[in-house]
Amino acid sequence: MTGGCHGGGVAAPAPTEAVRIALVGSPNAGKTSVFNALTGLTAKTGNYPGVTVSRYVGTCRSGDARFIVEDLPGAYSLEPISPDEQVAVDVLDGRLDGSGRPDALLMVLEATTLRRSLGLLAQVLGRGLPTCVVLTFTDELARRQGHLDVASLATALGVPVVPVLGHRGRGVDALRDRLTGWREWPVPVVPPPVEPSERDAWIESVLDFARYRAAQPHRTTQRIDAVLLHPVWGTLVFLAVMTLFFQTVFTLAAPLQDAVESLFALLGRLVDRHVDNPWLSGFLGDALIGGVGGVLVFLPQIALLFLLLALLEGVGYLSRAAFLMDRVMARVGLEGRAFVALLSSFACAIPGIMATRTLPSARDRLATMLAAPLMTCSARLPVYVLLISLLVDPSARWGPFGVQGLVMFGMYLLGAVSAMLTAWLFKRVVDRRGAVLPFYLELPPYRLPSARSVLIAVWDAAKSFLRKCSTIILVTTAALWLLLNLPLHSDADLRGAGVDTGNPAAVSAYVVDHSYAAGLGRLVQPVFAPLGFDWRISVGVLSAQSARETFVATLGQVAAAEDPEQPTQALRDLTHPDGPHAGQPVFTPPTVVAVLVYFAYALQCMATVGVIRRETGTWKWPLVAFGYLTGLAWVLAFLARHLTTLFLP
Numbered sequence: 001m002t003g004g005c006h007g008g009g010v011a012a013p014a015p016t017e018a019v020r021i022a023l024v025g026s027p028n029a030g031k032t033s034v035f036n037a038l039t040g041l042t043a044k045t046g047n048y049p050g051v052t053v054s055r056y057v058g059t060c061r062s063g064d065a066r067f068i069v070e071d072l073p074g075a076y077s078l079e080p081i082s083p084d085e086q087v088a089v090d091v092l093d094g095r096l097d098g099s100g101r102p103d104a105l106l107m108v109l110e111a112t113t114l115r116r117s118l119g120l121l122a123q124v125l126g127r128g129l130p131t132c133v134v135l136t137f138t139d140e141l142a143r144r145q146g147h148l149d150v151a152s153l154a155t156a157l158g159v160p161v162v163p164v165l166g167h168r169g170r171g172v173d174a175l176r177d178r179l180t181g182w183r184e185w186p187v188p189v190v191p192p193p194v195e196p197s198e199r200d201a202w203i204e205s206v207l208d209f210a211r212y213r214a215a216q217p218h219r220t221t222q223r224i225d226a227v228l229l230h231p232v233w234g235t236l237v238f239l240a241v242m243t244l245f246f247q248t249v250f251t252l253a254a255p256l257q258d259a260v261e262s263l264f265a266l267l268g269r270l271v272d273r274h275v276d277n278p279w280l281s282g283f284l285g286d287a288l289i290g291g292v293g294g295v296l297v298f299l300p301q302i303a304l305l306f307l308l309l310a311l312l313e314g315v316g317y318l319s320r321a322a323f324l325m326d327r328v329m330a331r332v333g334l335e336g337r338a339f340v341a342l343l344s345s346f347a348c349a350i351p352g353i354m355a356t357r358t359l360p361s362a363r364d365r366l367a368t369m370l371a372a373p374l375m376t377c378s379a380r381l382p383v384y385v386l387l388i389s390l391l392v393d394p395s396a397r398w399g400p401f402g403v404q405g406l407v408m409f410g411m412y413l414l415g416a417v418s419a420m421l422t423a424w425l426f427k428r429v430v431d432r433r434g435a436v437l438p439f440y441l442e443l444p445p446y447r448l449p450s451a452r453s454v455l456i457a458v459w460d461a462a463k464s465f466l467r468k469c470s471t472i473i474l475v476t477t478a479a480l481w482l483l484l485n486l487p488l489h490s491d492a493d494l495r496g497a498g499v500d501t502g503n504p505a506a507v508s509a510y511v512v513d514h515s516y517a518a519g520l521g522r523l524v525q526p527v528f529a530p531l532g533f534d535w536r537i538s539v540g541v542l543s544a545q546s547a548r549e550t551f552v553a554t555l556g557q558v559a560a561a562e563d564p565e566q567p568t569q570a571l572r573d574l575t576h577p578d579g580p581h582a583g584q585p586v587f588t589p590p591t592v593v594a595v596l597v598y599f600a601y602a603l604q605c606m607a608t609v610g611v612i613r614r615e616t617g618t619w620k621w622p623l624v625a626f627g628y629l630t631g632l633a634w635v636l637a638f639l640a641r642h643l644t645t646l647f648l649p
Contacts, residue, residue, distance in 0.1 A: 018059070018068045019182060020099070022091055023134075024124055025108030026117055027074030028444050030136035032056070033453075034108055034164055035071040037172040062176045070102065073357070076116075078123040083357040083365075092127050104130040104182040106175075107159075111141040111148055112215045112445075118203045122192035125159070130185045132178060133161040140445070146215035153210035158188035218445035225320065225443070234324045241317070246412065247405035249304050250385075254394070256300035257385075264293035286557050287481035292469055294556025295549045298382035302465050303458055305378060309346065310457035314449020318343060323443060334423055338368045342419055345375035346412075349608045353615055363427065369612055370625050371423035373603050376415040378461065379548040383599050384411055386552050390572060391592045414600055468547055476543055476550045477557065483517035483539075484557060512558065513577050531598065531637045532591035534576055544604045551599070594641035601633035 025031040035041070039058030056071040072091055073084035080086040087096065094101035107124050109117040125131060133154070141148060154161040162178055164171035193199050228234045268289045275281040312318050318340075325339040338359060345352025352372040356365040376384075388407050396403040489511060491501050499510045512518065520542070521535025528538045540554035559570040574586040603609065603626050612622040 018066045019104065019179075020068045020070065020102040021060075021104050021106055021179065021182070022070045022072055022102040023106050023108060024072055024088065024092070024120075025074060025134075026076055026110065026113070026120060029074065029108045029110040029113075029117065030164075031074065031108045032071055034106070034134055034136065034172075034175075035069060037164070037169055038176065039069050060176060060179070062180045065180050067179055069106075075120065077120060081360040087357075092124070092129070101127075102129065104132070104179075104185065106134050107131050108134045108136060110136050111138045112144065112146065114148070114212060115203060115207060115214070118206060119199060121157070122199050122202065125157075125188055125192050126194065128187075128191075130182050130187065131159050132175075132182070132185055133157060133159055134175060135161055135163045136165070138163045139165060141215050144215035144218060145213075147211060147213040149211045153206070153212075156206040156209040158186055160185055221443075221445040224446060228317070228320050229323060231324075231327065234320070238321060238324060241312075242412070243401065243406070243409055245308055246409040247401055248308060249301055250402060250405040250408060253300040253304045257297055260297050260300065264289050264297065267293070282485060283478075283481060286484075287477050288474075290559065291477035291481065291553040291557045292474055294559070295382055295469055295473055295552050296466075298385055298549075298552070299462060299465060301381055301385055302378055303462050305381060306461035307454065307458045310454045311449060313457075314447070314453060316444050316446045319443055328420065331424075334364055334368065334427060338364060338423065341368050342372060342375050342416070342423075345372045345377060345419075348377050348379070349373045349375065349605065350611050353608070353611050356615070366616065366621065367423045367426040369615060370426050370621065370628075371419040373605070373608055373625065373629060374415050374419040374422055374601065376412045376600070377605075378465070379605065380411075380599055382549050382552045383544075384408060384596065386555070386568075386571075387592050387596050387599075389568060390587050391589060391596075411596065411600060418601065468549065472547045473550050473553055476546045477553045480517060480539070480543060480550075480554055481557060483520065484512050484515045486516050489514070509577075527634075531594045531634070532588070532641050533595070534581075534586050536574070536586065537591075537595060541598070541602075544599075544602075545606065548599065548604050590641045590644040593644040594637040597640040598633045598637040601629055601636055603629040 023031045023035055035056060035058065038060045041056070041058040058069050060067045060069050070091065072088040075085040075088045077085070078089050078092070080089050090096040092101065092105075105124060105127075107121055109121060121133070135148075135150065135153075138148070138150075150161055150163055160178060162171060162175045164175055192202050228237055268285050271281055271285045271289065275284060322339045322343065329339050338356070340358070341352050341355035343352075344355045349372045352375060353369050356368045356372070359365045359368065385408075388404050388411075392404045392407055394402075394404060398406060494501050494507060494510060497510060500506050517539050518535050521539040524538050524542065525533075525535055528541065533541065536555070536558050540551040543554050544551040555571060558574070559568070571587060572585070576582050576584050576586060609622045609626055612625055613619055616622070
């Protein structure tokens, strides 16, 4: 049998001819791996709780039958305390989307934590829907000297039980075959008891009948956790891991970035050589190669960043980081689950904001949502890499570490600290009582992540980056190219302005400096002049409201117009053409620091604004977020510029 897949994300109601199967289970039980194996989709998996915070939907075929498979958010109980658990309950009760209850359920139980998982199963069986148990991590149970008789477990529960290793694809065909007979799945003769003490007795009787022997503690995990969860040594290891993380991003990606940059320089030369039409040559050379190509140069850093994040997630280190940071989060009135949401914002603020659904407290969710945009997302990475390369010499070192990597780590640390302080402030404003709910976070054993899950994470990030380059950034860059090249200037106009028409660089510089874009930049100049921004930086900041990466594309076009062979050097050599700073470099150290700080704080992502609106159900809080972050960015960039002036020229 083969499984097919179509679509993903949140599904519309299932077609009437398809059978709806819902995947239910505790966080980190392997639900999403089973979902991917059944449907062929690539939903994100991770070795820590809270990865799935919304419904993922795909299709699966077994013979002639077609099934709609829904991966529900993980839940420890059907008595919900957070929005993601409420989603699972609403689906099971048929209260979501008007699509009714699922036709059948696949209840995913982790063999190593079977005692805890049976409590949720008892509640699920009480819903009266046809149910099949999917037993995961049986291989790990055996490795840790545990034991379980699967046939006896099925007899004790009164429902089918199918062992599956989703990440390896074992047992998936048997599970897919089992789906075809969902109407004949046996049901318990007597439903599990509802009263807690009776339910506990039922769990013990099931475990005894199945001859269950719990897995021994994972000795390697215990030894490692003795260090990584220590309040002192664990914190030092965390800082060391993050330092090495960013050193690796700069060191390993640099040769790849140089290769990509050389490729685009070659393409630029080919355009100059073979395209005679000046407008087409300018569009291809400046807009596409100089603008979009200037952003694509940073694809190696994006891919490497997500590769390292996927490895840390898959191994299980990030859940330890959340546990370790619970002490810090408690000081700002939040809990470790909020750190998991903030950690998700390293990739993008949108999944980070959605991950706040795991928080039981509405006030905690709001405080975390308003802080999440301060975490350094991947969209800031190209901006940071470009600006840091202008600020710090690549050969500069501090001991064994490259200074560029240390500055990058400092920017990420600045975002994290700022997010926590902001969360503390909003927590104090919206919840003066400051009560912290008990924090429960499962620490899974350390596991080697599958190559497939790691490659999926890297490919999804790269694909998202490429999609943004081919849509938002391309459209914005094309519009900027027009603004940078209009109005048209005749040769007579140029000669009248004292421009040597035989010098392409001089002509290009004059056209850009007298373009509509220059006029727009000078219009907003009074706002950004105190930060040291000239009109070109100001236009880049405005364009970044569509996507932060377009700031790089804007400067890429300017650099391509100045010197297409060495765009980075062209930016270093860029000077003010007129005004009180005429002849002085545009990118002085104080100005670069100010731009870095501005991008660290400004909310330049309309998609994030839209998600805050969706999650809060009102425009009040997204407008608050946009207003306070924009104001904070300006003030702190102003202070950073003037403080830097005291120490650097």
